[in-house]
Amino acid sequence: MSDPAFDAKSASFLNWFKSWPGATFHPDIRITDLRGRSAGRGIVTTADIPEDTVLFTIPRSAIISTETSDLVKKIPQLFATTGLEDDDNEADEDGSETSGPPDNWVSLILVMIYEYLQGDKSRWKPYFDVLPSEFETLMWWSDQELDQLQASSIVSRIGREEADGIFRTKVLPVVEENASVFYPEGTSQRLSEDQLLQLAHRMGSTIMAYAFDLENEDDEEMETENEDEWMEDREGKTLMGMVPMADILNADAEFNAHVNHGEESLTVTSLRPIPAGQEILNYYGPLGNGELLRRYGYVTDRHSRYDVVELSWTLILSVLKESLKLDENVWGKAVSLEALGSLNELDPEEVEDAFVIDRDLGEPDSQGQVHGDATLKHLPEDLREQFNTFLKAIRKFSPETIPDKQRRDEIFFSTLRKALQLRLAEYPTSTTEDMNLLPNDKLSGRHRAAIMVRCGEKMLLEEAVLLTGEKIAQLGSTNEDNNHEPSTKRQRMR
Numbered sequence: 001m002s003d004p005a006f007d008a009k010s011a012s013f014l015n016w017f018k019s020w021p022g023a024t025f026h027p028d029i030r031i032t033d034l035r036g037r038s039a040g041r042g043i044v045t046t047a048d049i050p051e052d053t054v055l056f057t058i059p060r061s062a063i064i065s066t067e068t069s070d071l072v073k074k075i076p077q078l079f080a081t082t083g084l085e086d087d088d089n090e091a092d093e094d095g096s097e098t099s100g101p102p103d104n105w106v107s108l109i110l111v112m113i114y115e116y117l118q119g120d121k122s123r124w125k126p127y128f129d130v131l132p133s134e135f136e137t138l139m140w141w142s143d144q145e146l147d148q149l150q151a152s153s154i155v156s157r158i159g160r161e162e163a164d165g166i167f168r169t170k171v172l173p174v175v176e177e178n179a180s181v182f183y184p185e186g187t188s189q190r191l192s193e194d195q196l197l198q199l200a201h202r203m204g205s206t207i208m209a210y211a212f213d214l215e216n217e218d219d220e221e222m223e224t225e226n227e228d229e230w231m232e233d234r235e236g237k238t239l240m241g242m243v244p245m246a247d248i249l250n251a252d253a254e255f256n257a258h259v260n261h262g263e264e265s266l267t268v269t270s271l272r273p274i275p276a277g278q279e280i281l282n283y284y285g286p287l288g289n290g291e292l293l294r295r296y297g298y299v300t301d302r303h304s305r306y307d308v309v310e311l312s313w314t315l316i317l318s319v320l321k322e323s324l325k326l327d328e329n330v331w332g333k334a335v336s337l338e339a340l341g342s343l344n345e346l347d348p349e350e351v352e353d354a355f356v357i358d359r360d361l362g363e364p365d366s367q368g369q370v371h372g373d374a375t376l377k378h379l380p381e382d383l384r385e386q387f388n389t390f391l392k393a394i395r396k397f398s399p400e401t402i403p404d405k406q407r408r409d410e411i412f413f414s415t416l417r418k419a420l421q422l423r424l425a426e427y428p429t430s431t432t433e434d435m436n437l438l439p440n441d442k443l444s445g446r447h448r449a450a451i452m453v454r455c456g457e458k459m460l461l462e463e464a465v466l467l468t469g470e471k472i473a474q475l476g477s478t479n480e481d482n483n484h485e486p487s488t489k490r491q492r493m494r
């Protein structure tokens with residue numbers, strides 16, 4: 001069913017967009033209402049579109065960034081760099097670092113707050129009218145909603161307190177100290193601290209889900225070097241900007257359009273023929289559903305191939321300790337940092353405290369399609385290296401525990417298998433129980449998304465358990481072969 005108010009905003013946004021000198025919009029595409037499947041606005045084709053067609057063009061002048069907003073002209077000293085700043089120029093974890101100009105994120109948040117507060121006076125008002133005021137990203141979930149993610153490590157990556165800290169130290173004081181610039185002339189009303197904090201969060205979440213890293217010529221060189229790889233919006237330290245129309249495109253792990261960053265404008269082109277009535281889709285990168293939910297507030301079946309799980313070193317070490325049953329004293333000495341340091345193979349400072357398990361799949365092809373089987377085939381190499389270094393240290397103090405390479409590998413795979421099973425048990429429901437929950441149409445969107453995330457992670461863990469089982473079985477058969485070897489050799493010698 002059509003919604004005249006929603007459609008009117010889309011229409012006025014489209015007219016506004018087309019009025020920018022240099023903007024183009026293909027006659028066979030249109031902005032559409034996809035709220036019926038919780039996807040907001042999107043763009044669909046109204047006729048068959050051939051491959052490599054320019055779908056629309058966004059002049060760089062229409063992008064909101066520190067290069068186009070008047071805020072920078074009004075308080076240039078705030079954005080001026082001295083050349084002495086740290087490379088990352090990021091706030092400390094608690095957001096307390098306040099020296100130097102604001103980083104890319106904070107700069108764009110300030111610019112967005114400024115343009116938003118200008119209301120009708122902003123050149124981008126019709127664009128703000130189609131930007132969201134509410135979000136499904138994890139930052140906005142209640143504790144009860146987050147509980148549905150169960151043992152997913154994505155919960156520890158939300159960073160609401162860190163964002164609060166940064167906004168309180170780097171955003172709010174700037175707005176308050178420059179109130180005459182931020183609030184349009186003639187308005188005496190000021191936002192309270194809480195309202196301003198809320199607005200900073202709103203702009204932060206908008207930028208997280210909508211902004212692009214704007215590539216420049218240096219990046220182009222980089223792109224030529226990595227020709228086969230899809231550039232991700234979040235890589236690098238390039239200028240960030242809000243790109244009207246490009247950000248009306250929804251996205252998926254299989255996609256059919258690409259944003260090209262030209263000198264004067266950005267163009268969006270079709271990567272393959274797109275039949276009439278299909279959605280035009282962009283790409284946000286090889287993100288697992290947990291990360292997709294954190295940054296963008298949605299999940300898709302196709303993104304589950306990129307799911308990840310974290311396995312803590314503490315868990316692995318506790319399983320190892322339990323299985324080796326070494327004397328407490330020997331164990332303590334063997335896993336001490338001094339013992340590791342003396343091996344000269346691992347800087348004790350560099351002991352990893354968690355390892356990421358993922359399927360390590362290739363990039364989509366040049367037409368935005370993915371191929372091949374998406375089951376886990378490799379266990380993390382960095383985990384194996386760290387594990388072996390620890391086993392070496394143990395061997396120094398208790399050689400009989402690890403007499404040979406065969407035993408070392410058995411210990412590795414069986415410890416890992418047990419650790420994976422324990423990690424799996426940290427999630428209170430099984431994959432089968434989760435799968436049975438999904439068809440229930442009374443589930444809220446957030447609950448469903450949480451089930452998809454936790455179920456995808458558990459499936460990956462199950463694949464990893466299977467893989468370690470196969471490795472153990474292979475070792476067993478090698479062992480048997482080896483046991484038969486002497487007689488084979490004898491036969492040959494005869």
Ligand SMILES: C[S@@+](CC[C@H](N)C(=O)[O-])C[C@H]1O[C@@H](n2cnc3c(N)ncnc32)[C@H](O)[C@@H]1O
Pocket residue numbers: 037038039040041042130131132209210246247248249250251252295296297298300
């Ligand atoms: C760059 S915007 C795309 C335009 C957005 N649909 C709108 O109405 O403004 C990114 C946001 O769109 C939504 N989105 C993008 N791709 C989606 C998909 N495949 N399914 C559902 N929602 C999607 C998410 O809310 C995401 O945060």
